[in-house]
Amino acid sequence: MIEKKPKYTKQSVNRKILESRILRSAEIVFASKGFSGASMERIAEISKISKQNLIYYFPNKDLLYRRVLEEILDIWIEKLSFLENHGDTPEQVIRSYVREKMQISRLYPNGSKVFAHEIISGAPVLKDYLISHLKPQFERDIKLVKSWIDKGLIDEIDPENLFFTIWAATQTYADFSTQIEVLLGKKQLQEEDFERAEIALTEFVVRALGAKKNNSPSF
Amino acid sequence: MIEKKPKYTKQSVNRKILESRILRSAEIVFASKGFSGASMERIAEISKISKQNLIYYFPNKDLLYRRVLEEILDIWIEKLSFLENHGDTPEQVIRSYVREKMQISRLYPNGSKVFAHEIISGAPVLKDYLISHLKPQFERDIKLVKSWIDKGLIDEIDPENLFFTIWAATQTYADFSTQIEVLLGKKQLQEEDFERAEIALTEFVVRALGAKKNNSPSF
DNA sequence: GTAGTTTTTTACCATTTGGTATAAAAATTA
DNA sequence: TAATTTTTATACCAAATGGTAAAAAACTAC
Numbered sequence: 385m386i387e388k389k390p391k392y393t394k395q396s397v398n399r400k401i402l403e404s405r406i407l408r409s410a411e412i413v414f415a416s417k418g419f420s421g422a423s424m425e426r427i428a429e430i431s432k433i434s435k436q437n438l439i440y441y442f443p444n445k446d447l448l449y450r451r452v453l454e455e456i457l458d459i460w461i462e463k464l465s466f467l468e469n470h471g472d473t474p475e476q477v478i479r480s481y482v483r484e485k486m487q488i489s490r491l492y493p494n495g496s497k498v499f500a501h502e503i504i505s506g507a508p509v510l511k512d513y514l515i516s517h518l519k520p521q522f523e524r525d526i527k528l529v530k531s532w533i534d535k536g537l538i539d540e541i542d543p544e545n546l547f548f549t550i551w552a553a554t555q556t557y558a559d560f561s562t563q564i565e566v567l568l569g570k571k572q573l574q575e576e577d578f579e580r581a582e583i584a585l586t587e588f589v590v591r592a593l594g595a596k597k598n599n600s601p602s603f
Numbered sequence: 604m605i606e607k608k609p610k611y612t613k614q615s616v617n618r619k620i621l622e623s624r625i626l627r628s629a630e631i632v633f634a635s636k637g638f639s640g641a642s643m644e645r646i647a648e649i650s651k652i653s654k655q656n657l658i659y660y661f662p663n664k665d666l667l668y669r670r671v672l673e674e675i676l677d678i679w680i681e682k683l684s685f686l687e688n689h690g691d692t693p694e695q696v697i698r699s700y701v702r703e704k705m706q707i708s709r710l711y712p713n714g715s716k717v718f719a720h721e722i723i724s725g726a727p728v729l730k731d732y733l734i735s736h737l738k739p740q741f742e743r744d745i746k747l748v749k750s751w752i753d754k755g756l757i758d759e760i761d762p763e764n765l766f767f768t769i770w771a772a773t774q775t776y777a778d779f780s781t782q783i784e785v786l787l788g789k790k791q792l793q794e795e796d797f798e799r800a801e802i803a804l805t806e807f808v809v810r811a812l813g814a815k816k817n818n819s820p821s822f
Numbered sequence: 823g824t825a826g827t828t829t830t831t832t833a834c835c836a837t838t839t840g841g842t843a844t845a846a847a848a849a850t851t852a
Numbered sequence: 853t854a855a856t857t858t859t860t861a862t863a864c865c866a867a868a869t870g871g872t873a874a875a876a877a878a879c880t881a882c
């Protein structure tokens with residue numbers, strides 16, 4: 385029997401809230417234990433609901449895992465396109481891009497870690513998605529960078545490796561945070577650490593590109 | 604009863620061979636499934652021995668995991684010191700360092716992945732080791748880079764982030780190889796891909812440092 | 823060859839865990 | 853108040869899996 389329902393009942397709102405609470409909990413557990421090491425029991429515990437109730441919302445673990453991955457990927461796909469980082473000069477685009485990427489590492493460290501586990505494991509779940517969604521965007525962005533080179537706006541760098549390096553350098557602040565914390569002697573990375581990293585990396589990249597600067601170098 | 608034995612009997616040789624075969628198999632499984640997802644059964648299968656025989660050599664999974672991590676770390680610690688990359692100029696040191704690091708990614712991709720899983724998971728096993736071994740070396744290397752800056756050999760870059768970026772960019776070729784393969788449209792990364800990456804990254808870093816070059820820029 | 827040691831195989835077990843089934847509160851909506 | 857949805861509790865189960873115990877087989881040394 386199909387019923388007509390108001391869109392925002394108390395129940396449906398609570399449901400959304402609880403679902404996202406579960407997803408955040410799942411993120412934490414998947415990030416720190418990997419897919420196999422994460423137990424539904426533990427995720428339920430962190431979500432402060434019973435295991436049975438968790439299963440009521442997410443009938444199985446695979447689905448929950450997929451949802452966590454989808455969530456972080458949607459964020460990336462949305463913010464990660466070079467083309468959409470409006471800016472007139474290559475330098476502006478790069479600065480904006482590195483900032484966006486670094487913000488994702490700061491704001492969604494657990495999602496990033498789950499993604500990292502997945503890719504390192506050979507992307508058993510995400511491979512198709514990478515091919516269908518990430519690759520086309522990557523190729524568009526590569527073209528853009530090549531056009532910059534052709535126009536003489538930047539030096540003749542290797543476009544593919546430019547992206548791999550930026551991604552790696554920004555993600556390392558989420559994925560390898562434990563190592564960085566140890567080496568910097570900090571219990572946890574603070575906003576200032578991310579800011580410093582953003583500045584350093586941006587400077588690296590801009591220098592490497594030999595981008596024609598608007599503002600004079602700061603040192 | 605303690606017996607004197609010849610050092611290289613048929614048995615002891617076979618044992619060493621089998622042990623390293625097991626370690627390589629374990630590396631593969633830990634890399635693709637993480638610690639929890641890796642089963643002793645599967646590791647035995649790849650090693651072409653029975654599960655019970657595997658347990659004979661490595662009485663439990665934790666120990667096997669530790670051994671795999673130790674193996675890759677020994678390689679790193681050995682090759683990763685900035686100071687030991689002899690070279691007169693900063694540029695030479697950097698080039699040598701990036702090359703070494705990239706070679707590790709090429710030669711030990713699975714070890715690198717196991718390490719990555721471990722760090723992303725919060726380094727439950729390796730944390731102490733990082734503090735006691737990696738941190739002191741890191742601090743020495745930071746000092747060296749700072750001395751370069753003081754002497755005006757390189758520009759005033761952020762030393763810590765220099766290392767984080769180099770590590771991330773080189774390791775991504777091992778850890779995120781699946782993603783890179785997808786984006787480059789290749790089934791597997793070849794030696795030429797690593798070489799290209801090495802050149803690109805080296806150039807990238809050298810430019811970022813503003814190191815005084817010996818050879819004129821190639822473009 | 824034989825005793826002693828090392829390696830391999832066979833049989834088995836206890837725990838974990840993802841998930842089912844069911845009933846019944848509790849809360850929400852109509 | 854009746855119907856629906858959400859939550860918890862109880863009991864349970866099959867498969868996977870890390871690990872034990874012990875006997876058989878292979879090898880080494882004398």
